[in-house]
Amino acid sequence: MIATRLSVRRHLQRRAANLALDLGIRQLIELGCGIPFPGGIHTVLGNRPEAGRVVYVEPDPVVVELIEQATTGDPTITAIRADPGNLTETLHDPRTHQAIDQGEPVLIMLAPRTPAPETARWTGSAGATEPPTDRPRPASAAFPPQGPQPMSAAEEAHPASGGPYRAFDAGKTHPSRRYDYWLGGKDNFAADRTSGDQIANVFPTIRQAAIENRRFLQRAVSYLVREAGITQFLDLGTGIPTSPNVHEIAQGIAPASRIVYVDHDPLVVAHGRALTTSTPEGATAYLHGDLREPETILDNPVLSEVLDFDRPIGLLLVAVLHFLTDADAPYDVVHHLIEALPAGSYLALSHATLDPLPADTAERLSALADPASGHGAFRFRTREETSRFLDALDLVEPGLTPIVDWRSNAHPQPRASAEETAGYVAVARVP
Ligand SMILES: C[S@@+](CC[C@H](N)C(=O)[O-])C[C@H]1O[C@@H](n2cnc3c(N)ncnc32)[C@H](O)[C@@H]1O
Numbered sequence: 368m369i370a371t372r373l374s375v376r377r378h379l380q381r382r383a384a385n386l387a388l389d390l391g392i393r394q395l396i397e398l399g400c401g402i403p404f405p406g407g408i409h410t411v412l413g414n415r416p417e418a419g420r421v422v423y424v425e426p427d428p429v430v431v432e433l434i435e436q437a438t439t440g441d442p443t444i445t446a447i448r449a450d451p452g453n454l455t456e457t458l459h460d461p462r463t464h465q466a467i468d469q470g471e472p473v474l475i476m477l478a479p480r481t482p483a484p485e486t487a488r489w490t491g492s493a494g495a496t497e498p499p500t501d502r503p504r505p506a507s508a509a510f511p512p513q514g515p516q517p518m519s520a521a522e523e524a525h526p527a528s529g530g531p532y533r534a535f536d537a538g539k540t541h542p543s544r545r546y547d548y549w550l551g552g553k554d555n556f557a558a559d560r561t562s563g564d565q566i567a568n569v570f571p572t573i574r575q576a577a578i579e580n581r582r583f584l585q586r587a588v589s590y591l592v593r594e595a596g597i598t599q600f601l602d603l604g605t606g607i608p609t610s611p612n613v614h615e616i617a618q619g620i621a622p623a624s625r626i627v628y629v630d631h632d633p634l635v636v637a638h639g640r641a642l643t644t645s646t647p648e649g650a651t652a653y654l655h656g657d658l659r660e661p662e663t664i665l666d667n668p669v670l671s672e673v674l675d676f677d678r679p680i681g682l683l684l685v686a687v688l689h690f691l692t693d694a695d696a697p698y699d700v701v702h703h704l705i706e707a708l709p710a711g712s713y714l715a716l717s718h719a720t721l722d723p724l725p726a727d728t729a730e731r732l733s734a735l736a737d738p739a740s741g742h743g744a745f746r747f748r749t750r751e752e753t754s755r756f757l758d759a760l761d762l763v764e765p766g767l768t769p770i771v772d773w774r775s776n777a778h779p780q781p782r783a784s785a786e787e788t789a790g791y792v793a794v795a796r797v798p
Contacts, residue, residue, distance in 0.1 A: 603704075
C-alpha cells in the first residue's frame with residue numbers, strides 16, 4: 368500500500384514538474400520532499416533543455432545528507448534543512464535566496480501530509496523579518512505521524528552512531544543496510560553489498576536465513592496479537608522498513624495497535640519516519656536509540672506517550688542481540704528491558720548461531736565476525752547462551768527452536784533447514 372501511494376505521489380510530482388516547465392516556470396521548491404528516489408523532480412528538470420532550479424526542503428538532517436549525496440556537484444539543486452510546514456523559514460533561508468530568482472515565478476510543491484503553509488511572501492533580503500506566518504504544530508502531531516518528523520537536538524547529538532547524529536558513513540557497511548541488501552532492498556551502499564557478498568561466499572544461504580527470520584517475525588507478531596492479546600510493541604533493532612512491518616501485521620489484526628520502532632542507524636530512522644504510516648486508531652513512532660543503553664530508550668518521553676506501561680507490551684529483539692558483544696553486557700541489557708515491562712508482557716527474539724554448521728563454515732564465519740575483519744562486531748551464540756536471555760521467562764510452545772521450526776506450518780513448504788538458516792528463535796512471557 369505504501370509503495371502504491373509513493374508511486375502515485377512520484378507520478379504526480381513528475382507531471383507537476385513537467386507542467387511547470389510547459390508554463391515557463393523554471394524554479395521549483397519541494398517542501399517535505401523525503402528520501403531521494405530515482406526520477407525525483409530534479410531529474411525531470413534535468414531532462415529538459417530549459418532546466419531550472421530545484422530547492423528541496425526537509426526537516427531531517429539525514430535525508431538532507433542523502434539528497435546532497437545523490438545530487439553531488441549539481442549546481443541546480445539545493446537541499447536545505449527546514450520545517451516544510453514553515454514556508455517563511457524556507458523563503459528566508461540564504462540558500463533559497465541564492466538558488467531562486469525572486470523576480471521569476473516559482474512552483475511550490477507540498478508533500479502529502481505536510482501542513483499547508485499559510486501565505487508567505489518573499490522579503491527584501493535573506494533573513495529579513497516579517498510577521499511569522501508559520502503554523503505551530505500541535506504537540507501530538509506525531510501520534511499518529513502527520514508527516515516526516517525531524518530529529519530532536521538530543522537525537523542529533525546522540526553518541527550512539529560514534530559522533531554527531533548526521534555523521535553516518537556510507538563507506539562502511541552497516542547491519543541494517545547489509546540486511547536490506549540480502550532481503551533484496553534498495554537502501555544499501557556499495558560497502559554493504561561488498562560485505563554482504565563476502566559473507567554469502569562463506570554462508571551461501573544467508574539470504575534464505577534473512578527471509579526466514581522475517582517470516583518468524585511475522586509469525587511471532589501475529590501470535591502475540593491474535594493469541595496473547597498484545598497490541599503494543601517495542602521493536603528494538605527494527606531495521607530498514609520491510610513490508611510487512613510490525614505495525615502492518617499488528618494493525619492488520621488489531622487496528623488500534625501501537626508500535627515504537629528503535630534503531631541506532633540514523634538511516635533506518637530517517638526511512639522509517641518518512642515511510643511509516645499508522646491506522647487512525649493506532650500509532651507508530653520511530654526513535655533513534657542504542658540497545659546498549661537501554662535506559663536512554665526507556666527514558667525517552669515518546670516511548671511512554673505511545674506505549675502504556677501499565678498494559679502488556681511485546682518486546683521484539685529480532686536479529687539484533689548478536690550485534691552485542693560480551694563487552695556490551697547483553698544479558699544485563701535484556702534483563703533491564705524486561706524489568707521495565709509489566710507482567711503479562713512478552714519477549715520475542717531471534718539470534719544467529721554456528722551450532723548447526725559444518726566446522727569449516729563455522730570457523731570461517733567466526734573469522735568474519737571479528738571486528739577487525741571490517742564487517743562490524745558480531746557474536747554468534749550457542750543454544751545454551753541464547754537460552755540465557757530467556758531465564759526467568761515462561762517459554763511459549765514450542766520453546767527455543769531453529770528459526771524455521773517455530774509455528775511455521777502455515778509458511779511455504781518445504782522450508783529451509785536449520786543448517787541453512789543458522790539461528791534460534793523463541794517467544795516467552797514475562798511472569
Ligand atoms: C539484521 S537487522 C534486523 C532487523 C529486524 N529486526 C528484522 O529482524 O528483520 C539488525 C538491526 O539492528 C540494528 N542494531 C544493531 N545494533 C544495534 C544497537 N546497538 N542498538 C539499536 N539497533 C541496533 C541495526 O541497525 C539493524 O537495523
